[in-house]
Amino acid sequence: MSTDATPKARAKRRDAQRNREKLIDATMDVFTERGLDVPLEEIARRAGVSIGTLYNHFPSRDDLIAAFYPAKFAAQIEDADRALECAPWEGFVWYLARLCERQACDRGLSDLLSRRLPDTPELRQACAQSYERTSRIIARAQQDGSLRADFTPQDLTFVIWSSISIIKATAAVAPDAWRRHLAFLLDGCRATAAHPIATPSLDMEQVLKTMPTLGTATAQHE
Amino acid sequence: MSTDATPKARAKRRDAQRNREKLIDATMDVFTERGLDVPLEEIARRAGVSIGTLYNHFPSRDDLIAAFYPAKFAAQIEDADRALECAPWEGFVWYLARLCERQACDRGLSDLLSRRLPDTPELRQACAQSYERTSRIIARAQQDGSLRADFTPQDLTFVIWSSISIIKATAAVAPDAWRRHLAFLLDGCRATAAHPIATPSLDMEQVLKTMPTLGTATAQHE
DNA sequence: CAATAACTTGAGGGAACCCTCAACTTCTAT
């Protein structure tokens, strides 16, 4: 209202910056350990600030989540790139196992996929990047003759969803059980195992609407 | 304290019996439609009684659940019996699809598998019956040479868990999507698709501990 | 070292759900 003639918005105060960082660090830890539904007080406590300060920096849980996931997406994209350096089928298998491993040791990450995320440009971009690589991983393995021809990038979502549920169910009793489930699924993905499937693949629209990544494209009522 | 010399406990009052039945009916409907975590007031409202009466008849949510699931288990056992009348592989496939179909149209049923149930004799018996049939369905298909030899009854849990997560994720967008997932999984279950799996099957103990049916065998702290 | 804008604090109000219990109503047996 008064002196807003400065070229850009004025820099944050030093202590405020520090608090923001402490909050982000705490968020990464707490979400990873306990999932995205943890009480926000827990994050404030861990960061050593009051709940009021938390709300000052991050007005809603979604803002914390928005600070949480980019690193996770980036790691996933790196994994995809590494997978593309392997032989086609091995890369495909390794990538899926890697996805699952990450879910298995990160409750926040596995919660991400069952939650509507805000529709930010960064997220759209991360999705596009991820999709691009995933498609290549799949296409390579199909050209190679090892992956069944009717497998689509959207079908990968099934692998993730189903593995997450196994991971969550068996975490306390047999933390490796998902590997067995994945093995069955992979055997069903081989070209040599393929029998025609009547139900068509989801299209990308449907996957987006369903859960991970973007909400209903352009926000809904929030 | 006074006149408890009657051979058996006195019969319930007529109106109390009626209320109990209304509550059970409401429970079946509400759990089926909205899952096991619905507010109990909703059930009382639907039954046309007060919340106090609900608590009078069913002191805890678990007691309502205990009234809910036997019919569901019975249906499942019937399905298994029908499956045993088909050809081995067809029976196996039909049974799995049937299980999933039931989950798909019954939120209460799908919640059951991700919740610790009370350890009652009836439940133990239902589990034993179910296990006995399931084992036969599997054994038949293996002897037949169609189902891979390393598939165990415990692996069936994976099929259910994973399908439930697909069902929940896609219910709003593509209510049939689970069929595609199941098809991949089934292709991976064929004897001809089998590749050796390093991770061993869960044993029955572990499955019980994990989730469905019984809690930690002989109750824990409740 | 003010003065002031920026930031922090935590008590507290709100919502959703749980469960209880003292006062009331209804059934049933005599």
Added chain:
DNA sequence: ATAGAAGTTGAGGGTTCCCTCAAGTTATTG
């Protein structure tokens, strides 16, 4: 008909988490 046991009721206290905002604290700038 009536007494008393059996059953019902719903307001209200408890819990957990959400989020706000008036009052207090701290950094920054001249």
